[in-house]
Amino acid sequence: MNDLNPPKPVTLLDIAKALGISRTTVSNAFNRPDQLSPDRRERILATAKAMGYSGPNPTARLLRTGQVGAIGVVFSESLPYAFSDPVAIAFLQGIASVCEPAKTSLLIVPLHRGGTTLDTVQRAVVDGFIIYSTPDTDAATAQVLQRNLPTVMVDCSPVVGVSSVSIDDRRAARAAAAHLIRLRHTRLGIIAMELRFDQYEGIVDAQRIATATFPHALARLQGYQDAMQEAGLDPRHTPIEERVNREDGGFTATLALLNRTPRPTAILAMSDRLAVGALRAAETLGLNVPQELSIVGFDDIPLASQIRPRLTTVRQPLVEKGAVAARLLLENFDQPIAQVLLTELVLRESSEAVTENGDVIN
Amino acid sequence: MNDLNPPKPVTLLDIAKALGISRTTVSNAFNRPDQLSPDRRERILATAKAMGYSGPNPTARLLRTGQVGAIGVVFSESLPYAFSDPVAIAFLQGIASVCEPAKTSLLIVPLHRGGTTLDTVQRAVVDGFIIYSTPDTDAATAQVLQRNLPTVMVDCSPVVGVSSVSIDDRRAARAAAAHLIRLRHTRLGIIAMELRFDQYEGIVDAQRIATATFPHALARLQGYQDAMQEAGLDPRHTPIEERVNREDGGFTATLALLNRTPRPTAILAMSDRLAVGALRAAETLGLNVPQELSIVGFDDIPLASQIRPRLTTVRQPLVEKGAVAARLLLENFDQPIAQVLLTELVLRESSEAVTENGDVIN
DNA sequence: TTGAAAGCGCTAACAC
DNA sequence: GTGTTAGCGCTTTCAA
Numbered sequence: 001m002n003d004l005n006p007p008k009p010v011t012l013l014d015i016a017k018a019l020g021i022s023r024t025t026v027s028n029a030f031n032r033p034d035q036l037s038p039d040r041r042e043r044i045l046a047t048a049k050a051m052g053y054s055g056p057n058p059t060a061r062l063l064r065t066g067q068v069g070a071i072g073v074v075f076s077e078s079l080p081y082a083f084s085d086p087v088a089i090a091f092l093q094g095i096a097s098v099c100e101p102a103k104t105s106l107l108i109v110p111l112h113r114g115g116t117t118l119d120t121v122q123r124a125v126v127d128g129f130i131i132y133s134t135p136d137t138d139a140a141t142a143q144v145l146q147r148n149l150p151t152v153m154v155d156c157s158p159v160v161g162v163s164s165v166s167i168d169d170r171r172a173a174r175a176a177a178a179h180l181i182r183l184r185h186t187r188l189g190i191i192a193m194e195l196r197f198d199q200y201e202g203i204v205d206a207q208r209i210a211t212a213t214f215p216h217a218l219a220r221l222q223g224y225q226d227a228m229q230e231a232g233l234d235p236r237h238t239p240i241e242e243r244v245n246r247e248d249g250g251f252t253a254t255l256a257l258l259n260r261t262p263r264p265t266a267i268l269a270m271s272d273r274l275a276v277g278a279l280r281a282a283e284t285l286g287l288n289v290p291q292e293l294s295i296v297g298f299d300d301i302p303l304a305s306q307i308r309p310r311l312t313t314v315r316q317p318l319v320e321k322g323a324v325a326a327r328l329l330l331e332n333f334d335q336p337i338a339q340v341l342l343t344e345l346v347l348r349e350s351s352e353a354v355t356e357n358g359d360v361i362n
Numbered sequence: 363m364n365d366l367n368p369p370k371p372v373t374l375l376d377i378a379k380a381l382g383i384s385r386t387t388v389s390n391a392f393n394r395p396d397q398l399s400p401d402r403r404e405r406i407l408a409t410a411k412a413m414g415y416s417g418p419n420p421t422a423r424l425l426r427t428g429q430v431g432a433i434g435v436v437f438s439e440s441l442p443y444a445f446s447d448p449v450a451i452a453f454l455q456g457i458a459s460v461c462e463p464a465k466t467s468l469l470i471v472p473l474h475r476g477g478t479t480l481d482t483v484q485r486a487v488v489d490g491f492i493i494y495s496t497p498d499t500d501a502a503t504a505q506v507l508q509r510n511l512p513t514v515m516v517d518c519s520p521v522v523g524v525s526s527v528s529i530d531d532r533r534a535a536r537a538a539a540a541h542l543i544r545l546r547h548t549r550l551g552i553i554a555m556e557l558r559f560d561q562y563e564g565i566v567d568a569q570r571i572a573t574a575t576f577p578h579a580l581a582r583l584q585g586y587q588d589a590m591q592e593a594g595l596d597p598r599h600t601p602i603e604e605r606v607n608r609e610d611g612g613f614t615a616t617l618a619l620l621n622r623t624p625r626p627t628a629i630l631a632m633s634d635r636l637a638v639g640a641l642r643a644a645e646t647l648g649l650n651v652p653q654e655l656s657i658v659g660f661d662d663i664p665l666a667s668q669i670r671p672r673l674t675t676v677r678q679p680l681v682e683k684g685a686v687a688a689r690l691l692l693e694n695f696d697q698p699i700a701q702v703l704l705t706e707l708v709l710r711e712s713s714e715a716v717t718e719n720g721d722v723i724n
Numbered sequence: 725t726t727g728a729a730a731g732c733g734c735t736a737a738c739a740c
Numbered sequence: 741g742t743g744t745t746a747g748c749g750c751t752t753t754c755a756a
Contacts, residue, residue: 009510011733022743027735036741054510058485059424060733063748068421069485070469079462083455093445100441100472103482107432107469110462120465123431125420125487148371148416308670373749384727389751398725422749425732 094322250277456684535585612639
């Protein structure tokens with residue numbers, strides 16, 4: 001935009017020539033003020049400005065120094081999706097809170113899954129990578145690892161020698177299901193987020209579970225089923241609807257679940273976004289939450305405590321997850337470290353006990 | 363993390379030597395498959411892998427080619443703030459929606475305002491910059507412009523020769539105020555976001571307005587005042603509380619405004635975040651919105667239509683703003699372009715008419 | 725189809 | 741305090 005007719009950028013050498021001095025001195029004027037007399041430096045800087053010098057070329061400097069001052073972030077999902085997902089945003093916020101004081105920039109790398117090449121990863125000029133929530137055996141992950149830069153994987157299946165940050169999804173999900181069971185719900189419905197990378201939406205059967213590749217979606221599902229088994233409920237009698245992780249996914253999944261006989265009295269949503277969709281579906285059907293339908297989410301995004309009824313959910317430390325990942329990367333320990341963050345069931349207004357006869361008590 | 367004892371990275375030349383061929387051929391194996399026989403290429407790639415080659419060094423390649431494949435985004439505010447602001451997020455989402463298909467990465471550059479140097483900007487390895495909402499005469503803006511790269515400024519005061527994207531804040535704000543005046547509100551209160559970069563919070567007087575440096579905050583204020591003047595109301599009688607642009611700012615500002623005599627019957631908030639805070643304050647005080655207090659926001663963030671009462675607000679195309687900015691940057695027109703996007707007053711549930719006696723009608 | 729040579733713009737050693 | 745020299749690792753002519 002600015003350079004209508006780029007007249008060949010001015011370089012350090014041009015300035016040196018114009019002043020009849022050496023490149024080194026000009027370089028020092030920019031990078032090591034103490035290495036030359038103030039007035040000389042003054043003159044050099046003035047000349048540089050007059051000649052329209054843009055400052056030392058970052059790429060060239062980089063080739064010498066090797067220090068980029070940026071870390072790459074790779075999301076499994078598309079970027080527009082990531083920037084619309086409160087969970088991903090909170091994660092980025094955590095990364096940013098560590099990067100900013102460290103004067104480190106954040107390179108958000110698109111994957112462009114459809115294409116053949118992953119060259120955005122190969123071309124990324126960064127000191128290290130954070131990989132967020134990629135499926136098992138992912139080409140992008142392999143590409144990142146191949147760069148041989150310091151890397152931290154978040155919410156991914158463990159890879160030997162690579163640091164990781166995660167939560168115990170299975171245990172957390174079990175707590176959510178156990179909560180509903182404790183409230184005497186026996187007819188549950190589950191809304192699952194994507195179990196693998198294939199756009200499938202619909203009912204989840206054993207076959208589908210067996211071929212799941214998104215580790216934390218699978219773990220949450222297993223956690224739900226753990227709780228049912230412990231309570232003597234047969235998980236196979238609990239319908240599971242898989243949807244893309246958006247509010248509208250939760251909406252249609254809920255309609256499908258509530259259409260069944262016997263109708264579920266409670267819904268386990270694998271994310272708060274799905275749970276919010278479930279809430280809207282109940283509203284549309286004229287069902288009171290929690291009196292006629294209990295809903296439990298997962299994540300505890302900011303909206304969970306802002307909507308009415310406030311959402312009962314599993315809190316995971318979203319912002320902290322990003323901060324920990326960034327710290328792990330920047331501090332670059334000798335040994336890979338696996339951090340597991342704690343979760344907590346947050347009881348709010350969207351879940352309530354059920355009576356013996358299937359109605360609800362308070 | 364991965365390279366515990368970095369054994370000096372393998373280069374193109376190492377592979378060439380190992381194979382007894384030239385660097386060029388190895389380079390071609392990676393970048394120009396058609397320039398050599400498939401089996402030769404196969405062998406080279408295999409050897410490279412075996413030797414632990416991480417692929418062509420992006421920095422070195424860059425120095426030759428000059429094409430980074432990344433654009434820099436500079437926020438006036440701190441990064442953790444930006445990632446908690448729905449407006450900034452939507453803007454990033456718009457940028458991402460254009461960058462992803464263009465296989466372009468997003469470098470989010472922290473400014474670290476406190477420090478002396480802006481070297482994060484100087485070191486940023488990018489093809490161009492998007493500057494978002496910086497105050498007039500900003501050092502960071504100057505630093506970016508000095509890089510002499512294609513640049514697009516968003517929600518900033520115009521700079522000659524630089525493309526820009528913005529809305530007509532003044533006109534949009536006037537519509538918001540005119541709406542309330544049309545509903546017969548005469549006792550208004552205004553919640554302003556930061557007018558300049560000095561952490562000030564409190565009442566806004568003429569002096570403060572005269573020294574404002576955030577152009578779009580000032581413009582919104584002027585728009586409100588335009589509407590009042592057109593209606594024959596004296597803007598000087600309308601109290602203005604300035605706060606940081608967060609929900610809690612809107613909350614305390616509303617408490618302050620409602621403490622005055624005569625008490626305002628309607629509040630103009632310069633952002634939806636502030637308006638949400640105002641809503642909470644009304645809730646806390648036991649005031650019904652809109653029956654006892656009307657509230658009008660600005661931006662139309664997603665939450666505005668999700669909370670109850672749904673927020674009357676001025677919609678600006680947040681996502682599109684980012685998309686347009688990114689397109690302007692990537693398409694890199696010869697002439698600088700100034701895009702002004704349209705806004706629209708969205709009537710929802712948080713505003714209502716006032717009766718002659720100061721009570722409210724429906 | 726392959727190779728040799730040049731050099732992108734800069735900074736780090738080291739000599740003056 | 742200043743200058744000379746030597747690359748950083750790669751891609752790109754151009755010649756073979």
